[in-house]
Amino acid sequence: MDHQKDFFSIPDHITYLNGAYMSPSLKTVEEAGIRGLKRKSLPFEITDIDFFKERTLLKQAFAKLIHADDHEFTAIIPSVSYGIANAANNIDFKEGDEILVVQEQFPSNIYNWQHIAEEKKLTIKTVNPPETFQDRGRLWNRYLLEAIGPKTKVVTLPQVHWADGTVFDLKAIRKKSREFDALLIIDGTQSVGAFPFSIKEIDPDALVCGGYKWLLGPYSLGMAYYGSYFHNGNPIEHNWMNRKDSEDFSRLVNYNDEYQPKAGRFSVGESSNFALTPMLIKAIEQLIEWKPENIQEYGRSISGEAVAALRELGCFIEEDNSRAHHLFGVFPPEGLDINKLKAAFKEENIFVSYRGDAIRISLHLYNTAEDLNKLVRILKNTLGS
The missing domain is CATH 3.40.640.10 (Type I PLP-dependent aspartate aminotransferase-like (Major domain))
Incomplete structure (x- = not known):
């Protein structure tokens, strides 16, 4: 399944990984x-x-x-x-x-x-x-x-x-x-x-x-x-x-x-x-x-590379067969300055949530693999700074 960004009104400069907070409206929903x-x-x-x-x-x-x-x-x-x-x-x-x-x-x-x-x-x-x-x-x-x-x-x-x-x-x-x-x-x-x-x-x-x-x-x-x-x-x-x-x-x-x-x-x-x-x-x-099973599989397909990279950086993410692929928590490694990361995400227009000890990532058909890879790059840069 391909991304369905055209169904939504999210600007291109926004990386919205926060659907579990509130979804954006479909254009058809807004019109209704x-x-x-x-x-x-x-x-x-x-x-x-x-x-x-x-x-x-x-x-x-x-x-x-x-x-x-x-x-x-x-x-x-x-x-x-x-x-x-x-x-x-x-x-x-x-x-x-x-x-x-x-x-x-x-x-x-x-x-x-x-x-x-x-x-x-x-x-x-x-x-x-x-x-x-x-x-x-x-x-x-x-x-x-x-x-x-x-x-x-x-x-x-x-x-x-x-x-x-x-x-x-x-x-x-x-x-x-x-x-x-x-x-x-x-x-x-x-x-x-x-x-x-x-x-x-x-x-x-x-x-x-x-x-x-x-x-x-x-x-x-x-x-x-x-x-x-x-x-x-x-x-x-x-x-x-x-x-x-x-x-x-x-x-x-x-x-x-x-x-x-x-x-x-x-x-x-x-x-x-x-x-x-x-x-x-x-x-x-x-x-x-669209079918929920297709949305779930799409989430798996665009997040797989980023999840592997985050784990290599020392983050904990639940095993793939024990978690959802539209919503998952990233428990950062020791030494990460979470306030510095929040500031970097804000500067780069990356929207996520922070729940307990986890950074919560929640994605949908308006996202692409590049959205996840962008998040990984920012987190990696913050760890190295």
Whole structure:
């Protein structure tokens, strides 16, 4: 697969290796948003059906991306924390149950669990990586599997760790969690869209994704999948669109205690957002065309030379089969002046993130091998200065 730089508006002098922070918008996504904003200028042209048509298209597109057969298992959410809260507040916890997480996972998949653990007298059990870099990813996965036991009620973690790109073996984790009737809840924000994910293969109880990273969508809109465990649950927000027969505006004053089917009860209010919703539709449709497995392979192909060079310079990067290729952490060697490196990157218009002890590199189809090689040259020069 060739680069797709023409689909984006990134200037040629910018080396953007920071998609895990925020993706740039596709040109088509930007255009969809502008069209959506303009619709509000002519509100008399917006009909009753318009409140539901694009919501359905978005749910169908997301279901196709994650290989879910039924789009009614999906919901439109404003944030990961919102999606996690819908799940956390509908689990039948008992005092002493354990919630299993991994070290330094993103706060949006922690704070809800901390709150409910305190409220219901639960235990949060954190699985740490090994203290050594040797075989780090494989050992971390092994520790995680070993931690799942009779007290485990929920395993909630990312598919790809947001700080360093470590991939967690969701198939093995799902298999082990089933042995103890534990729920599996996935934060797919740093993977879905750029890394293969299949509901049919993993069968999680819930999947929650922010939309503004690898889904290439706008800020403040994301998607979730809720399995049958949650289909009789109570949403954290009671809005009119999530009630049965809400499509009939003439009957909205006939208040209905029944919800939309399956996961339809969990969508955020005003999810028919006439600017953001069509933007995310366009983004996901493009990802379906490109295919996440192709994006992953492209990342592998353009980063291989640079990864080898960084390792030769003494940097640690997780073994290739234990990490993602669209997002990975570079742990610099001793002696590197990180402040000097940051200044050099800034001067050369190289954009990355710094997460924990790692320099986080996150790339996409708008990048080329030269972008990665440029980063290597700057880091090498900084080490030698």
